[in-house]
Amino acid sequence: MRASFVFSEVVTGLRRNVTMTIAMILTTAISLGMFGGGLLLVRTIDKMQASYLDDVEVTVYLTQDISANDQNCTAEPCSSIRTSLENNQAVESVVFEDRDEAYERFQRIFEGQPELVELARPESLPASLHVKLFDPERSEVIVQEFSNQPGVANVDDQNKFLDRFFDLLNSGRDGTFIVAAIAALAAVLLIANTIQVSAYTRRTEVGIMRLVGATRWYTQLPFLLEAVVAGVIGAVLGVAGLVGVKYIALDQIFEATGGAIPNIEIIDILFPVAPVLLGVSILISAITGYVTLRAYVRT
Amino acid sequence: MIQLESVSKAYKTSTRPALDDVTVDVDKGEFVFLIGPSGSGKSTFLRLLLREEVPSKGRVSVSNFDVAKMPRRKVPRLRQTIGCVFQDFRLLNNKTVSENVAFALEVIGKPKHTITKVVPEVLELVGLDGKADRMPHELSGGEQQRVAMARAFVNRPLVLLADEPTGNLDPDTSQDIMLLLERINRTGTTVLMATHDHSIVDSMRRRVVELDHGKVIRDDRRGVYGVGR
Numbered sequence: 074m075r076a077s078f079v080f081s082e083v084v085t086g087l088r089r090n091v092t093m094t095i096a097m098i099l100t101t102a103i104s105l106g107m108f109g110g111g112l113l114l115v116r117t118i119d120k121m122q123a124s125y126l127d128d129v130e131v132t133v134y135l136t137q138d139i140s141a142n143d144q145n146c147t148a149e150p151c152s153s154i155r156t157s158l159e160n161n162q163a164v165e166s167v168v169f170e171d172r173d174e175a176y177e178r179f180q181r182i183f184e185g186q187p188e189l190v191e192l193a194r195p196e197s198l199p200a201s202l203h204v205k206l207f208d209p210e211r212s213e214v215i216v217q218e219f220s221n222q223p224g225v226a227n228v229d230d231q232n233k234f235l236d237r238f239f240d241l242l243n244s245g246r247d248g249t250f251i252v253a254a255i256a257a258l259a260a261v262l263l264i265a266n267t268i269q270v271s272a273y274t275r276r277t278e279v280g281i282m283r284l285v286g287a288t289r290w291y292t293q294l295p296f297l298l299e300a301v302v303a304g305v306i307g308a309v310l311g312v313a314g315l316v317g318v319k320y321i322a323l324d325q326i327f328e329a330t331g332g333a334i335p336n337i338e339i340i341d342i343l344f345p346v347a348p349v350l351l352g353v354s355i356l357i358s359a360i361t362g363y364v365t366l367r368a369y370v371r372t
Numbered sequence: 373m374i375q376l377e378s379v380s381k382a383y384k385t386s387t388r389p390a391l392d393d394v395t396v397d398v399d400k401g402e403f404v405f406l407i408g409p410s411g412s413g414k415s416t417f418l419r420l421l422l423r424e425e426v427p428s429k430g431r432v433s434v435s436n437f438d439v440a441k442m443p444r445r446k447v448p449r450l451r452q453t454i455g456c457v458f459q460d461f462r463l464l465n466n467k468t469v470s471e472n473v474a475f476a477l478e479v480i481g482k483p484k485h486t487i488t489k490v491v492p493e494v495l496e497l498v499g500l501d502g503k504a505d506r507m508p509h510e511l512s513g514g515e516q517q518r519v520a521m522a523r524a525f526v527n528r529p530l531v532l533l534a535d536e537p538t539g540n541l542d543p544d545t546s547q548d549i550m551l552l553l554e555r556i557n558r559t560g561t562t563v564l565m566a567t568h569d570h571s572i573v574d575s576m577r578r579r580v581v582e583l584d585h586g587k588v589i590r591d592d593r594r595g596v597y598g599v600g601r
Contacts, residue, residue, distance in 0.1 A: 078478045286452030287479035
C-alpha cells in the first residue's frame with residue numbers, strides 16, 4: 074500500500090470539507106475534555122478519600138457529669154466505656170481528652186476569632202474519647218453500640234460528614250461523565266455524517282477505484298483515517314484544554330480551599346488521562362468510521 | 373476468456389428477467405460487439421462480468437475467475453484484469469491527464485517508478501503525448517475518451533469492456549476511437565463493446581452478439597448491425 078497516496082487523499086478529504094471537519098474536531102475535543110475532567114475528578118476523590126480516611130475518627134462525648142468529675146477517666150462509667158472501646162475488634166486506639174485539653178484545642182482552632190474564645194469556658198466543653206478505627210468505613214458499629222450507653226452524651230462520626238462531602242463530589246463526577254457522554258454522542262454522529270458527506274463528494278473517485286480493482290482498504294482507508302485524524306486532533310485539543318483549565322482556574326480554586334482539595338498536577342493530566350483520551354478517541358472514531366462505511370457506502 | 377453458461381439475472385424490482393438463459397463464449401483476443409435496444413440486457417451483461425451483479429442462475433467466468441462464486445475479497449483481483457470505458461468518460465476533473473491515468477495504478481498499489489514509466493507510454497499509444505499536463509475540461513470529447521481508454525489499458529488488462537464508448541462523439545471522432553480499440557485488440561486484449569452505432573458495427577465486420585429482452589437472438593462471426601434478424 075502506498076502511504077503517500079492514502080495520506081494525500083486524507084488531507085484532500087479533510088480540506089474539502091473544512092467546516093464539517095472543524096465541527097467534528099471541536100465536538101470531539103469538548104467531549105474528550107469533559108471525559109478527561111471526569112477522570113481527573115475520580116483521581117482527586119480517590120486521593121482525598123485516602124488522605125482523609127486516615128484521620129477520620131469517631132468521638133464519644135461524655136456527659137457533663139463525667140466531664141466535670143472524672144478528670145482521668147478512671148471512675149465508672151467512663152473507665153468501662155473506655156475499656157470496652159479498647160477491647161472492640163474494630164478499634165485501633167482510644168485517646169481520652171478532658172475538658173482542659175478540649176478547651177486548649179478549641180482555642181487553637183478558633184485562634185482567628187478571639188470573641189468566640191472569649192465567650193467559651195472550659196466548663197462548657199465536654200470531655201471525650203477519640204476513637205480511631207482500623208477501618209473508618211465501619212464507624213456505624215461504634216456509633217450504634219455506644220450512643221445510648223450511660224455516661225455518653227452523644228457520638229460524633231466524622232465519616233458521616235465526609236460521606237456527604239464525597240457524595241457531592243461523586244455527583245459532580247457523574248454529571249461530568251453524563252455531559253461527556255452526550256457530547257461524545259454528538260461527536261460520533263458528526264463523524265458518521267462527515268464520512269458520508271466525504272464519501273458522497275468523492276463518489277466518482279471511489280467508483281473508479283472499485284472499477285480498476287482497488288481493494289477495500291484502498292477505497293475506504295482514506296475515509297477511516299480522516300475520522301481517526303480528526304479524533305487525534307480532537308484528543309490533543311481536549312488535553313490542551315484540560316491543561317489550560319488547570320492553570321487558569323483550578324489551581325486558584327483549589328488553593329483557596331487551603332489544601333482541602335489536593336491540587337491536580339500536570340503529570341496527572343499527561344498520564345494516564347492523556348493516553349486514555351487518545352486511545353478512546355482513536356478507537357471510537359475508527360469504529361464509527363468503519364460502521365458508517367459498512368452501513369452507507371457500497372463496496 | 374469470457375464464458376456465460378445458461379446465465380439468468382432477475383432484478384427484484386422487475387417481473388421480467390434482465391438476462392434470460394444466456395450462453396456466450398468469447399475467446400482470448402476476440403473483438404465482440406454487443407448490440408440490442410435499450411433494456412435488452414447489454415449493461416447487465418457487462419455488470420455481471422465485473423461482478424457488479426451476481427447472476428440469479430448460471431455460471432460466469434472471466435479468465436480463470438469463477439465470477440459468480442468468488443469471495444468478495446478476491447473481486448479486486450478480477451477487476452484488475454478488466455479495463456472499462458464508458459459513454460460519459462468518468463474522468464476526475466481535478467486531476468491532469470497523466471494523473472487520471474496514474475490514479476488507476478496508484479490505487480492498486482503499483483510502485484512509483486512503474487507508474488512514471490508506463491503512463492507516458494500508454495499516453496503515446498492513445499495519441500495524447502504532449503497533453504499529459506492538460507486538465508480534462510481543456511480537452512475535446514474524443515481526447516477525453518482517449519484518456520479514459522489510456523486509464524483502462526494502462527494496467528494491460530486481459531479484457532476491455534466498452535459501454536457505448538462512442539455514444540457522445542461525432543462520427544469522425546468515433547472512427548478514431550474505434551481505430552484505437554482495434555489497436556488495443558491487436559495487442560491480444562479481448563474487447564467487448566456494447567453499442568447502438570450501426571455504421572461502426574457495419575464497417576468493422578466483427579463478431580456480433582445481439583440481445584433482445586434478455587435473450588441472445590443472434591451471434592454472427594462477422595456480423596452487421598441490422599441484417600440477419
